[in-house]
Amino acid sequence: MSAVILQDEIVHYEVLGRGRPLIFLHGWVGSWRYWIPSMQAASVTFRAYAIDLWGFGDSTKDQSRYTIEQQVNLIDNFLDKLGIGRIALVGHGLGAVVALNFAAAKPEIVDRVMAVGFPLDGNQVNPRLRTATPVELADWLLGRIPAAESARVEAPKADILAVQTSLNNLQNVDLVDFSAHIVTPCLFVHGQNDPAITPPQVEDNTNLPEHTHQVIFEQSGHFPMLDETSKFNRLLSDFLSLQSGESPRQLQLKEEWKRRVR
Amino acid sequence: MAKILIAEDERDIRDLITFTLRFAGHEVLATANGEEAYEKALKEIPDLILMDVRMPRMTGYEACKKMKGEASIKNIPVVFLSAKGQETEVQTGLEVGAVEYILKPFSPDQLTERVKTILGQIRK
Numbered sequence: 001m002s003a004v005i006l007q008d009e010i011v012h013y014e015v016l017g018r019g020r021p022l023i024f025l026h027g028w029v030g031s032w033r034y035w036i037p038s039m040q041a042a043s044v045t046f047r048a049y050a051i052d053l054w055g056f057g058d059s060t061k062d063q064s065r066y067t068i069e070q071q072v073n074l075i076d077n078f079l080d081k082l083g084i085g086r087i088a089l090v091g092h093g094l095g096a097v098v099a100l101n102f103a104a105a106k107p108e109i110v111d112r113v114m115a116v117g118f119p120l121d122g123n124q125v126n127p128r129l130r131t132a133t134p135v136e137l138a139d140w141l142l143g144r145i146p147a148a149e150s151a152r153v154e155a156p157k158a159d160i161l162a163v164q165t166s167l168n169n170l171q172n173v174d175l176v177d178f179s180a181h182i183v184t185p186c187l188f189v190h191g192q193n194d195p196a197i198t199p200p201q202v203e204d205n206t207n208l209p210e211h212t213h214q215v216i217f218e219q220s221g222h223f224p225m226l227d228e229t230s231k232f233n234r235l236l237s238d239f240l241s242l243q244s245g246e247s248p249r250q251l252q253l254k255e256e257w258k259r260r261v262r
Numbered sequence: 263m264a265k266i267l268i269a270e271d272e273r274d275i276r277d278l279i280t281f282t283l284r285f286a287g288h289e290v291l292a293t294a295n296g297e298e299a300y301e302k303a304l305k306e307i308p309d310l311i312l313m314d315v316r317m318p319r320m321t322g323y324e325a326c327k328k329m330k331g332e333a334s335i336k337n338i339p340v341v342f343l344s345a346k347g348q349e350t351e352v353q354t355g356l357e358v359g360a361v362e363y364i365l366k367p368f369s370p371d372q373l374t375e376r377v378k379t380i381l382g383q384i385r386k
Contacts, residue, residue, distance in 0.1 A: 014281075015280075016278065016281045016283075017274070017277070018273075018274065018279060033285070036281075036282075037370070037371075038284055039281075040278060040281070040282065040370045043274075043278060043281075150285075237320075239372070260366075260367035260368060260369050261275050261278060261279070261343075261366055261368055261370070261373070262366055
């Protein structure tokens with residue numbers, strides 16, 4: 001287990017691979033752990049870090065740190081502490097919100113963002129996210145596939161206040177306006193059957209800025225990285241392979257891709 | 263869950279195997295060649311040893327032979343990680359005492375499943 005002390009508190013993270021830095025940020029259910037398949041895939045060419053945000057997994061539970069702003073500060077301090085420079089960010093749910101906020105604040109550091117299950121509209125967030133316990137959220141949002149166990153076992157570690165505080169923060173933000181002003185190339189990924197964050201009706205990119213793109217996984221719920229792992233990893237690999245500053249507009253879902261050990 | 267010793271000289275692969283097995287719940291001891299693996303095996307008495315064949319300082323075969331000659335570790339099952347198309351390697355590995363081989367390339371999921379199966383067979 002790897003950990004750093006940030007602002008006198010413990011932040012847990014794991015890391016795999018060598019190459020350019022890539023940071024994975026988990027969502028409202030689970031912890032860093034459900035990124036394992038994505039980290040394994042990305043570690044071919046990236047140094048993949050996955051962090052437990054404040055209040056989740058094995059990072060410190062302290063309710064004074066649960067605002068979106070504090071979670072963004074965590075990323076900033078983490079990069080500073082580990083001496084990490086320009087990064088690619090992959091965030092899911094809460095992690096997507098944190099990733100995009102960080103990209104908006106530090107566009108010179110963030111090369112690209114993949115935002116999975118990011119609510120483009122506050123009305124897309126199912127109110128149940130705010131009221132259910134972490135275990136109830138896990139039961140609701142995770143399927144029975146074996147891959148989901150990595151999120152399920154970590155769900156009870158989350159502080160419910162960490163979930164609720166971040167969701168309350170979201171109510172005060174115009175997310176459409178916010179995402180439209182981000183200058184970093186962004187790929188929005190949605191699960192067609194996501195009950196927590198309602199996906200767009202169609203894969204319509206016409207109203208999105210040129211440097212953004214959205215892709216819908218038709219067989220996925222809230223966790224496309226677990227529901228359609230190989231397809232997700234292929235898309236992630238293609239996105240990470242783009243030139244710096246290149247729009248992800250041409251990306252599309254392709255057949256499966258798996259990392260294999262030589 | 264088990265204590266698993268791995269010997270693999272390529273760092274990227276060693277790291278990936280370590281990461282994969284560690285987060286599948288195993289305790290993993292990582293070494294970079296046959297000599298290190300032999301010494302670590304004597305000291306730690308793992309439940310299972312996974313070894314690449316071609317490694318510097320001491321190959322997987324040599325390490326396996328040496329392990330099978332040491333009373334305290336001779337019964338620890340050794341599994342070779344062998345490249346596809348190197349079937350002679352597989353045969354030689356079995357002759358020097360390996361119980362199994364896993365053909366490369368393999369995916370992390372496949373590795374986890376094979377290890378689970380092998381551990382299940384050992385414990386029967």
